Amino acid sequence: MNIFTMVGIFRRILLLRTPLRHLRPHRTLSFAARLSPVDLNAICCSSGQFVASTRKLHVGTDGPKSPPAAGAPERLPFSRVTEEDLAFFRKILPGRTITDPDLVESSNVDWLKSMKDFFSPAGSSEVLLRPQKTEEVSQIIRYCNSRNLAVNPQGGNTGLVGGSVPVYDEIILSTSLMNNILSFDSISGILTCQAGCVLENLSLYLEERDYIMPLDLGAKGSCQIGGNVATNAGGLRLLRYGSLHGTVLGLEVVLADGQVLDCLASLRKDNTGYDLKQLFIGSEGTLGVITAVSILCPRKPKSVNVVFLGCETYEQLLKAFQLCRGMLGEILSAFEFLDSECMRLLNTHLKLPNPISDCPFYIVIETSGSDPKHDAEKLHNFLEEAMASSLVSDGTVATEESKIKALWSMRERVTEALTHDGFTYKYDISLPLEQIYQLVIDMRQHLGGRAKSVVGYGHVGDGNLHLNITSSTKDPALLAAIEPFVYEWTASCRGSISAEHGLGLKKRNYIYYSKPSQAVGLMGNIKAMLDPKGILNPYKTLPDDVK
Amino acid sequence: MSGRVLVGVKRVIDYAVKIRVKPDNSGVVTDGVKHSMNPFCEIAVEEAVKLKEKKLIKEVVAVSCGPQQSQETIRTALAMGADRGIHVEVTGKDYENLGPLQVSKILAALAKKEDAQLVILGKQAIDDDCNQTGQMTAALLDWPQGTFASEVALEADKIKVVREIDGGLETIKVNTPAVLTADLRLNTPRYATLPNIMKAKKKKIANVKPADLGVDLTSRLEVLRVEEPPQRQAGVKVETVDDLVGKLKEAGRI
Numbered sequence: 001m002n003i004f005t006m007v008g009i010f011r012r013i014l015l016l017r018t019p020l021r022h023l024r025p026h027r028t029l030s031f032a033a034r035l036s037p038v039d040l041n042a043i044c045c046s047s048g049q050f051v052a053s054t055r056k057l058h059v060g061t062d063g064p065k066s067p068p069a070a071g072a073p074e075r076l077p078f079s080r081v082t083e084e085d086l087a088f089f090r091k092i093l094p095g096r097t098i099t100d101p102d103l104v105e106s107s108n109v110d111w112l113k114s115m116k117d118f119f120s121p122a123g124s125s126e127v128l129l130r131p132q133k134t135e136e137v138s139q140i141i142r143y144c145n146s147r148n149l150a151v152n153p154q155g156g157n158t159g160l161v162g163g164s165v166p167v168y169d170e171i172i173l174s175t176s177l178m179n180n181i182l183s184f185d186s187i188s189g190i191l192t193c194q195a196g197c198v199l200e201n202l203s204l205y206l207e208e209r210d211y212i213m214p215l216d217l218g219a220k221g222s223c224q225i226g227g228n229v230a231t232n233a234g235g236l237r238l239l240r241y242g243s244l245h246g247t248v249l250g251l252e253v254v255l256a257d258g259q260v261l262d263c264l265a266s267l268r269k270d271n272t273g274y275d276l277k278q279l280f281i282g283s284e285g286t287l288g289v290i291t292a293v294s295i296l297c298p299r300k301p302k303s304v305n306v307v308f309l310g311c312e313t314y315e316q317l318l319k320a321f322q323l324c325r326g327m328l329g330e331i332l333s334a335f336e337f338l339d340s341e342c343m344r345l346l347n348t349h350l351k352l353p354n355p356i357s358d359c360p361f362y363i364v365i366e367t368s369g370s371d372p373k374h375d376a377e378k379l380h381n382f383l384e385e386a387m388a389s390s391l392v393s394d395g396t397v398a399t400e401e402s403k404i405k406a407l408w409s410m411r412e413r414v415t416e417a418l419t420h421d422g423f424t425y426k427y428d429i430s431l432p433l434e435q436i437y438q439l440v441i442d443m444r445q446h447l448g449g450r451a452k453s454v455v456g457y458g459h460v461g462d463g464n465l466h467l468n469i470t471s472s473t474k475d476p477a478l479l480a481a482i483e484p485f486v487y488e489w490t491a492s493c494r495g496s497i498s499a500e501h502g503l504g505l506k507k508r509n510y511i512y513y514s515k516p517s518q519a520v521g522l523m524g525n526i527k528a529m530l531d532p533k534g535i536l537n538p539y540k541t542l543p544d545d546v547k
Numbered sequence: 548m549s550g551r552v553l554v555g556v557k558r559v560i561d562y563a564v565k566i567r568v569k570p571d572n573s574g575v576v577t578d579g580v581k582h583s584m585n586p587f588c589e590i591a592v593e594e595a596v597k598l599k600e601k602k603l604i605k606e607v608v609a610v611s612c613g614p615q616q617s618q619e620t621i622r623t624a625l626a627m628g629a630d631r632g633i634h635v636e637v638t639g640k641d642y643e644n645l646g647p648l649q650v651s652k653i654l655a656a657l658a659k660k661e662d663a664q665l666v667i668l669g670k671q672a673i674d675d676d677c678n679q680t681g682q683m684t685a686a687l688l689d690w691p692q693g694t695f696a697s698e699v700a701l702e703a704d705k706i707k708v709v710r711e712i713d714g715g716l717e718t719i720k721v722n723t724p725a726v727l728t729a730d731l732r733l734n735t736p737r738y739a740t741l742p743n744i745m746k747a748k749k750k751k752i753a754n755v756k757p758a759d760l761g762v763d764l765t766s767r768l769e770v771l772r773v774e775e776p777p778q779r780q781a782g783v784k785v786e787t788v789d790d791l792v793g794k795l796k797e798a799g800r801i
Contacts, residue, residue: 308738355738383741396738400583401563403738 073544075168078150081127089129092139098128107172110165111158125166132177134260134291142258150535153285155227158219160426163284163504167539175226190266192294195226211297214241218412226290232282234500239461240333241298244281251277252292256531266294284502285537287530301368303375306404309395310359314437317361320391327382331375334366335461342414342457349420350413356394364411414457422452423474427467427486430496436465439489446485450478464499487513509543520546550605552595553663555654556588558613558620559674568775584620587669589736590729595667596628603701606630610657612650614638618752625747626739632752644766651683656760658688670695670728681728691721695730
């Protein structure tokens with residue numbers, strides 16, 4: 001047995017030792033009796049941090065109480081849609097109450113087209129509603145609450161965890177027609193708009209006025225700001241501008257009983273009472289339907305540079321990050337990475353050539369600033385230093401718009417390339433920086449030849465890994481090998497099993513790997529208070545045992 | 548033969564940028580707008596560097612005509628592999644009136660001065676779409692021309708050029724020295740790698756004035772007015788086929 005297998009087993013044992021009394025007997029491993037925590041201290045992970053973090057595990061999360069249930073939960077006893085209901089909707093939304101199966105179909109299927117594989121029958125909603133105003137949303141929700149009809153709020157439907165599509169026959173409430181910009185203050189940079197505005201459209205609007213959105217993601221052409229806020233989307237600029245918890249200044253939310261909660265103040269500072277909007281940011285449509293957003297936007301940078309670098313080892317990549325932070329400082333706006341497997345997929349499936357020579361790791365660095373000369377000089381110094389100290393073995397720089405887009409697409413289109421490689425198992429993990437690539441290495445070792453490709457990429461600057469595994473077809477044996485290995489590995493480093501994608505339907509029961517049961521219990525109380533009938537986006541985000 | 552290739556590179560507004568017409572309709576807004584090397588000039592530089600890598604030619608000289616900022620464009624060519632640059636300084640009103648006739652006179656003078664074996668240009672610039680400089684340069688030098696090249700092969704003292712024409716592809720052979728203009732499919736320009744970008748900072752860019760080359764920059768053209776194309780009118784949605792037929796009849800289309 002080599003060190004990696006031993007470490008893998010020890011991690012699983014440590015997890016089991018604490019909640020052992022909660023588990024069913026068949027989960028006990030014979031090793032447990034022979035090992036003590038003291039022995040584990042003697043085992044080193046490749047970085048040495050493992051030892052310290054596993055000891056804390058006893059104090060922190062309990063791990064899951066029982067093996068998490070895969071697949072979908074049973075249908076809850078909501079009412080079914082009747083002709084009277086449809087008549088009511090048609091009166092409120094003439095011409096915008098869709099029941100034609102062909103038209104409703106696309107809203108029943110998620111972007112990855114994976115929910116039909118996840119369980120069956122999947123997504124069989126028969127009603128798609130398209131309000132244009134907050135008042136219409138309020139009337140719909142009030143009615144659905146009184147009739148005990150389940151509602152699935154839907155924005156751009158680009159979510160990756162099955163949170164945006166119905167599980168059964170929930171009514172789909174689309175914000176697509178709520179796409180008006182309400183106001184923009186060019187002095188403060190505060191934008192107020194309806195929840196259905198597409199992110200890219202907002203970016204284009206702001207760019208004409210010398211501002212940009214504080215977030216940017218690959219899905220920008222389709223995703224809507226309401227959905228971004230509901231999922232607390234991260235993206236490529238989080239390193240520089242922070243998360244939506246900081247940049248969203250106000251929200252207008254329709255609550256489960258139809259009340260319109262107006263917290264849409266556009267003030268930079270407002271310490272009057274509890275900050276309610278924070279509850280809804282990241283609530284994935286389960287606490288209220290976001291209908292309008294006011295957000296603080298940064299100035300458009302006058303000078304943007306993108307650098308594409310190649311590194312030989314992950315350690316060098318981390319050192320390059322430290323150097324970057326030190327020498328580029330305040331102009332650094334993104335630090336992303338992808339591995340050589342990602343490059344192989346981009347070359348093969350999308351015919352995108354490697355801008356530089358083949359290396360084990362690639363970094364995409366973006367700088368944004370107000371003075372091209374100042375930024376160019378800082379960048380030049382950083383690149384000289386990086387090359388002189390051999391942290392970087394190759395690279396290229398882009399200042400021109402078209403070249404910048406081309407270099408960014410190397411990182412942004414990895415998700416697309418993966419869909420061409422086969423059935424994809426996606427994991428979005430937050431880990432301590434030093435551990436990020438170790439998970440990819442361990443996973444490759446663990447799976448052996450069972451998987452087609454195992455790739456790692458992501459927002460390394462934020463400690464966020466996108467681990468993706470592909471197989472030629474859906475493979476339950478492969479899934480059993482991946483899970484719960486990946487979640488236990490993550491929990492052992494006190495990481496997050498969903499860094500930015502959220503829990504949706506697919507990951508709802510894994511919440512215990514990253515949050516203690518006391519916290520989850522409190523979440524359940526808040527849900528019960530705000531949505532007693534549980535009609536808003538049921539079956540999602542919170543685990544089945546909290547309902 | 549000197550084995551020297553002259554490559555013309557033009558600084559134009561980046562193709563990804565949205566163009567705006569000046570309020571007085573005298574031209575387009577260039578102040579503060581992102582500029583970059585004309586994409587066809589990039590292809591020309593790439594071809595020249597490739598020839599050097601194949602050891603078929605000895606030196607690549609990048610030339611640009613314009614104000615101070617044209618030097619950035621020359622630096623990009625140097626980072627791609629050109630050996631040295633020549634910046635022909637043209638500013639102010641002269642720069643505004645600079646067109647293919649003036650540039651071809653400059654290039655012809657430089658080709659003679661530098662004893663160039665080959666002049667490679669992009670087929671056209673994306674700002675004026677003139678597609679004239681290459682042809683005029685060849686005429687002034689009385690050299691043969693291989694335009695819209697999608698393939699170039701050096702054979703002894705001749706060059707085989709495959710040209711993209713309306714009917715398909717045409718293969719011709721020209722004597723050297725010659726002028727070639729690059730079309731889209733000639734090659735895919737390389738990304739300038741870091742080591743080359745660093746090296747490029749040390750390569751020389753010579754400064755030359757048009758008067759030194761004996762070139763008269765007077766233009767025979769005067770721009771009267773620049774306008775945006777007419778705004779696209781919104782379409783009209785109809786509910787039935789009968790409505791469609793009715794509307795088409797109304798518009799006098801059927």
